[in-house]
Amino acid sequence: METLLLDSDDVEAGAQLPKVIDAVEGAFGAYARGDTQMPAKSYIDLPQYDGDFRSMPAYIDATEGAGENWEAAGVKWVNSHPGNPDQHDLPTVMGTVIYSDPETAFPLSVMDGTHLTRLRTGAAAAVATEYLAREDATSLGLVGAGIQAYTQLEAIAAVRDIQRVVVADIDPDARQELVDRYDDDYDVTEGTNAEAAACDIVSTTTPVRDPVVDEVGASTHVNAMGADAEGKHEIADDILQHAKLVIDDYDQCTHSGEINVPWNEGLLGDEDLHGELGDIVAGTLDGRTADDGVTVFDSTGLAIQDVAAAHVVYEHAREHDIGTDFPLVGTET
Numbered sequence: 001m002e003t004l005l006l007d008s009d010d011v012e013a014g015a016q017l018p019k020v021i022d023a024v025e026g027a028f029g030a031y032a033r034g035d036t037q038m039p040a041k042s043y044i045d046l047p048q049y050d051g052d053f054r055s056m057p058a059y060i061d062a063t064e065g066a067g068e069n070w071e072a073a074g075v076k077w078v079n080s081h082p083g084n085p086d087q088h089d090l091p092t093v094m095g096t097v098i099y100s101d102p103e104t105a106f107p108l109s110v111m112d113g114t115h116l117t118r119l120r121t122g123a124a125a126a127v128a129t130e131y132l133a134r135e136d137a138t139s140l141g142l143v144g145a146g147i148q149a150y151t152q153l154e155a156i157a158a159v160r161d162i163q164r165v166v167v168a169d170i171d172p173d174a175r176q177e178l179v180d181r182y183d184d185d186y187d188v189t190e191g192t193n194a195e196a197a198a199c200d201i202v203s204t205t206t207p208v209r210d211p212v213v214d215e216v217g218a219s220t221h222v223n224a225m226g227a228d229a230e231g232k233h234e235i236a237d238d239i240l241q242h243a244k245l246v247i248d249d250y251d252q253c254t255h256s257g258e259i260n261v262p263w264n265e266g267l268l269g270d271e272d273l274h275g276e277l278g279d280i281v282a283g284t285l286d287g288r289t290a291d292d293g294v295t296v297f298d299s300t301g302l303a304i305q306d307v308a309a310a311h312v313v314y315e316h317a318r319e320h321d322i323g324t325d326f327p328l329v330g331t332e333t
Contacts (some may be wrong), residue, residue: 001016001101001106002325002326002327002328003107003108003110003248003325003326003327003328003329004108004109004110004111004314004318004323004325005108005109005110005111005324005325005326006109006110006313006314006317006322006323006325007111007112007323008101008112008114008115009183010111010112010242010323011111011112011115011116011119011313012071012115012323013028013049013311013316013317013320013322014312014313014316014317014320014322015115015116015119015153015312015313015316016159016240016312017119017122017123017154017155017311018156018195019316020119020120020308020309020312020313021056021123021126021127021155021158021159021309022119023062023068023070023123023124023308023312024124024126024127024305024308024309025123025127025130025281026060026068026070026308027062027122027208027302027304027305027307027308028124028127028277028281028304029062029098029278029282030060030061030062030064030143030278030279030304030318031060031278031285031304032278032279032281032282032284033064033175033303035060035061035062035063035064035236036058036059036060036061036263036304037058037059038057038058038059038302038303038304039057039064040251041054041056041252041303042054042055042092043053048174049081049083049296050081050082051078051080051081051082051083051084051152052080052081052082052203053079053081054076054077054078054079054080055071055075055076055078056075056076056077056302056303056306057066057073057074057075057076057078057303058073058074058075058080058302058303058304058306058307059072059073059102059307059309060072060073060304060311062148062308070107070311071102072102072203072308072310073074073097073099073100073102073307073310074097074098074100074303074306074307074310075098075114075181075303076095076097076116076117076306077096077097077098077099077113078093078094078095078096078098078113078115078117078302079093079094079095080092080093080229081093084213085301086179089170093117094113094114095112095113095114095116095117096110096112096113096299096328097109097110097111097112097116097306097310098110098112098115098331099307099311099314100113102266102324103234106313106329107328107329109157109310109314109317110328111310111313111314113306116306116309116313117146117301117306118147118150118151119151119167119309120150120301120305120308120309121152121225121299121301121304121305122148122151122152122154122303123155123300123305123308123309124225124248124277124301125152125155125156125203125223125297125299126155126156126159127159127277127281128187128200128221128223128246128277128297128299129156129160129221129223129297130159130160130242130279131160131280131281131287131288132221132246132287132288132295132297133160133200133201133278133288133295134200134219134221134229134255135222135298136160136166136200137160137161137162137200137201137221138160138162138163138200138216139161139162139163139164139165139166139199139200139201140152140153140156140157140160140164140165140201140202140203140305141165141166141168141170141191141195141196141197141198141199141201141202141203142165142166142167142178142196142202142203142205143169143170143193143197143202143203143204143205143213143234144166144168144169144205144206144207144226144250144299145167145168145169145171145174145175145178145194146169146174146205148205149167149178149203149205150178150181152203152205152223152225153165153182153186153203156201156223156265158160159325160200160201162186162201163186163187164187164189164199165182165186165187165188165189165190166188166189166191166195166196166199166211167179167189167190167191167192167196168190168191168192168195168196169238170192172190173282173313174191176190191201191280193212193213193214194214195216197213197214197215197216197220197222198203198215198217198220199220200219200220200221200222200258201220201221201222202216202219202220202221202223203222203223204220204222204225204226204234204235205225205226206226206234207226207232207250208226208232208233209231209232209233209261210233210236211236211237211279212234213234213235213236213239214236214239215220215236215239215289216239216294217294218293218294219292219293219294219295220294220295221288221294221295222243222294222295222296223297223299224258224296224297224299225259225299226296227258227260227298227300228255228256228257228301229256229301230255230256230260231260231261232256232258232260232261233258233260233261233262234258235258235296237261237262239258239294239296240258240262240268240272240296241267241268241272242293243264243293243294243296244274244288244292244293244294244296245259245268245273245274245295245296245298246271246273246274246275246276246277246280246295246296246297247259247273247275247276247277247297247298247303248276248277248278248297248299248302249275249276249300249302250297250299252278252300252301252302253300256300257299257300258296258298258299259298271316277297278290299332
């Protein structure tokens, strides 16, 4: 038995976005039912290199949920080195996923985790949008026009009939590149943060520490995707205080999610949280109701999302002969 090596092109070829969205939804439901194991994300800080490593292991038993029954385990080893592009001509974030058979522990695949991270992050926003955005939502504002914005658009368009897109970013070249990429598919325009935030759905994907969204529409759904470390903060406190606020994980969000700054300042507390997305998926907590105005999803990114996405990519790769087999594990017992 051999291990399947999947590089970034292989992962992209195996990335069936609708299936990834379904798998991530199933993972959230399994998490709420207690059918996962997900130890806390661990960090190795390397201030001398202005970077860090993060390890994210998880196990999912999705056999009790709706749809496809599956079981999976894996770990993502990922970094954040902001100086890489300028100093080493390398990406800021690089990830590697080891995807294993839960029964035997055999490493079924070693795959690029960078594109996988983009996929699962977009899929999480799509799941939140499905449950929290108005069903008749047709406009999407993108605050931040980096690579994640592309996946946000494609994933959200899989669950809502997106017709108009407003792109905001401090980099005019990034804005124009995204507009050019999707101009044939949507009514795409460049705009300010305020114009993007007035759309039916908003996804924020910036690394800022001072909020860049100060006001949203009366019934806007916001996917707050950028905050992944203590001190990061994209959405004004007033919006968070008055919205139906849904998080992906209590411990991660209060420590390093969109709510971490107002939480630590005492401006938000348990009484301000509607609950976790997994509980909505599992049906034990309501999603959007007719009485709701602004809804916010605080996403920090969970290891179960990576394992769910890896499951889809691996199965597709095996079915379509994608990737390279190699003898990672010896035959000796």
